[in-house]
Amino acid sequence: MAERSIKLELFEQQKEYTDKRVNEGIEKYRKGDAEIVITDKNGTPVSGARVKAVQKTHEFRFGANLFMLDELESEEKNEKYKKYFADVFNMATLPFYWDSTEPEENKTRYEKNSPKLYRRPPIDLCMEFCEKHGIEPREHGLAYDHFVPKWLYNADVEVVKTALEKRFSEISQRYADKIPTIEVTNEMNWDKGQTKFYDSPDFVEWCFKTAEKYFPNNKLGINEETPLAWTDRCRVTDKYYSYIEANLLKGARIDAIGMQFHLWFERDQSCGLFLSPENLYRHMDLYSNFGKPLQITEITIPSNSWEKEDEEIQAEIIEKLYSIWFSHPNVEQIIYWNLIDGYAYVPDPNPEKIKASQGDMTLGENRYYGGLLRYDLSPKPAYYKIKELIHERWHTEESLVTADNGTCSFRGFYGQYELEICVDGKEITKTVTLSSKDDKKIEVMI
Numbered sequence: 001m002a003e004r005s006i007k008l009e010l011f012e013q014q015k016e017y018t019d020k021r022v023n024e025g026i027e028k029y030r031k032g033d034a035e036i037v038i039t040d041k042n043g044t045p046v047s048g049a050r051v052k053a054v055q056k057t058h059e060f061r062f063g064a065n066l067f068m069l070d071e072l073e074s075e076e077k078n079e080k081y082k083k084y085f086a087d088v089f090n091m092a093t094l095p096f097y098w099d100s101t102e103p104e105e106n107k108t109r110y111e112k113n114s115p116k117l118y119r120r121p122p123i124d125l126c127m128e129f130c131e132k133h134g135i136e137p138r139e140h141g142l143a144y145d146h147f148v149p150k151w152l153y154n155a156d157v158e159v160v161k162t163a164l165e166k167r168f169s170e171i172s173q174r175y176a177d178k179i180p181t182i183e184v185t186n187e188m189n190w191d192k193g194q195t196k197f198y199d200s201p202d203f204v205e206w207c208f209k210t211a212e213k214y215f216p217n218n219k220l221g222i223n224e225e226t227p228l229a230w231t232d233r234c235r236v237t238d239k240y241y242s243y244i245e246a247n248l249l250k251g252a253r254i255d256a257i258g259m260q261f262h263l264w265f266e267r268d269q270s271c272g273l274f275l276s277p278e279n280l281y282r283h284m285d286l287y288s289n290f291g292k293p294l295q296i297t298e299i300t301i302p303s304n305s306w307e308k309e310d311e312e313i314q315a316e317i318i319e320k321l322y323s324i325w326f327s328h329p330n331v332e333q334i335i336y337w338n339l340i341d342g343y344a345y346v347p348d349p350n351p352e353k354i355k356a357s358q359g360d361m362t363l364g365e366n367r368y369y370g371g372l373l374r375y376d377l378s379p380k381p382a383y384y385k386i387k388e389l390i391h392e393r394w395h396t397e398e399s400l401v402t403a404d405n406g407t408c409s410f411r412g413f414y415g416q417y418e419l420e421i422c423v424d425g426k427e428i429t430k431t432v433t434l435s436s437k438d439d440k441k442i443e444v445m446i
Helices: 002-013 015-029 075-088 122-131 157-175 203-214 225-230 239-249 277-290 308-327 351-356 364-368 381-393
Strands: 032-041 048-059 059-065 091-095 136-140 181-186 219-224 258-263 294-300 333-334 395-401 407-413 415-422 426-434 439-445
Touching: 002 015, 002 048, 002 277, 015 032, 015 277, 015 308, 032 048, 032 203, 032 415, 048 277, 048 407, 059 136, 059 181, 075 091, 075 157, 075 381, 091 122, 091 333, 122 136, 122 157, 122 308, 136 225, 157 203, 181 258, 203 219, 225 239, 239 415, 277 294, 277 308, 294 407, 308 351, 308 381, 351 395, 351 415, 395 407, 426 439
Parallel strands: 032 439, 059 091, 059 333, 091 136, 136 181, 181 219, 219 258, 258 294, 294 333
Antiparallel strands: 032 407, 048 395, 048 415, 415 426
């Protein structure tokens, strides 16, 4: 169909280049050679032991936002949402938007049973879900000016700084030891901020230096909108690159670089360079010059309808993009945005209108049909494709037998493994980790 040609033309033209980088990159950067050494309690090597290594988790982070946790209109839908999320992802982006965590001055909404706000489940509720399912939480919007509370709109710069520092301190005390990645600033390209501080030359520098004070052991991330991250000129003079470099030179501790990927395009629109593999690799290579990990922070790939062909194109694009990102050595997180169609962001200040927009696929970001599940919570092909990539294609299971020196080896994706060891009819289960950061020798005493 014509829509497929429009969206996938550059993938097909650049297939040879893409396949080479994807296949070589995944094999080189996402897998390692593990040597398992099995000994008895006296340190004697155990030969002839049968070992089955089954990967249970990925070291790499795959996620989505968790904004609709217990926000749906029925318990059945809420339970399906939680199941579909936990079945695929090991990372969740949490809504730390300031206007929803502190809508009234000194009245915060972190506690599990806080009053409900649409698309803003309380952070403690999100943390409980993540802990239950072994999902790593990710902070989003620490100093995101576009969502500051209304009581700060006309405040002086120093007043905003004082309030921000108080917010940093509160969040640090509650969550610094539980959330590894703190996204400090986001989207610095708005024409006008909500506060006077947004227009100050030291906004980014101050936010990162203050965040370092309260989150000394966390990874501090910066984040930026899709066009700046992917379709500027791909030079060191690009806006995003330049302001990262400038703030690093000022002493800001920026630990990770976030790159959004929202494709707000209609069915018959070309996505241009956004869907050019060569362009994507060029930009990732450029930002890798900083020596910082890259995080693909917010992904929306439209299906533009619930028609079969449109959904299949969405899944095909996702397969190609995820493979490209997963193959790049500097990428460490890939985070889809909205899990469900019909509950996306609607830019209307009236809460009742926002609530009424649920399921209206003509309003706001809903009109792109960018979710992985339909409004009725049935999975789209895109959901199954991501699940297949993470849990089948990029998954390792090996059956091995130890040699006379008690060793056996395999090559697998980095992550946590369960070893089922059988010796003389006795079965033992051990949990071990194959990590890109540590020695690949795994010693097991039985």
